[in-house]
Amino acid sequence: MNQRTMLVVAAGLTAFILIIAGALVGQWSQSSAQLLTTTLTPDVIADPTLVSEFQQREAAYQTAIAEANQQIEQANQQLTPPSNLETAPQTMPQSETVATTVPMTTAPTAEEAAAIALNYRGGGTVRKVELEEERGLLVYEVKFIDGGEVYVDANTGQVVYAKLSKEERP
Incomplete structure (x- = not known):
């Protein structure tokens, strides 16, 4: 075989190996992301008491956030100065x-x-x-x-x- 043929075969094998490696990495990252997503959702939890406890804590958390946001809004309204603070010369x-x-x-x-x-x-x-x-x-x-x-x-x-x-x- 001449050198040119060997070079073409080597380039072809290198491209094939890179394509296979890229496919494996893509498959691995996709399965890792899917695994993380499924482990963080409450419907995967088998015990109904754990699901109920999770839902109660989530509801309490959302209520606490809503109350804190309301308190912040009230405080901001009290701190907001009048729109026109400049006064006429006195x-x-x-x-x-x-x-x-x-x-x-x-x-x-x-x-x-x-x-x-x-x-x-x-x-x-x-x-x-x-x-x-x-x-x-x-x-x-x-x-x-x-x-x-x-x-x-x-x-x-x-x-x-x-x-x-x-x-x-x-």
Whole structure:
């Protein structure tokens, strides 16, 4: 036989072996996947008490998930800020002196936070009010047109931080 014929026969045998090996691997992976699927379904369990226990646990699990999702939804609704937190500029005369915090029985609104910040500073013009989370605390960030900022706790109404404007700094 010449070399060319030997090369063709060798290529043919190699292709045949690769096809057989591929078929075996495919058959093995398909049977493994089928085995896993059948072992994880409850209808394969022979004991009726085990099937019943499985179904009860599954129902309790689904109920617990539904309750947890409902609690999360309720919490999200309570935490969702009003859609429009920006307020119109508010001004207060510099001559008025008022307390820096307002006793709150409920969580303050954005407008109340602006009033608290104005009281704290002793006046000014509010540019914007935003509800934010700072260092794990939910606060209203009240920004003034002169660059000052006052952070008001969104739960208690207390001022937790104030950044003075350039004019107010000594």
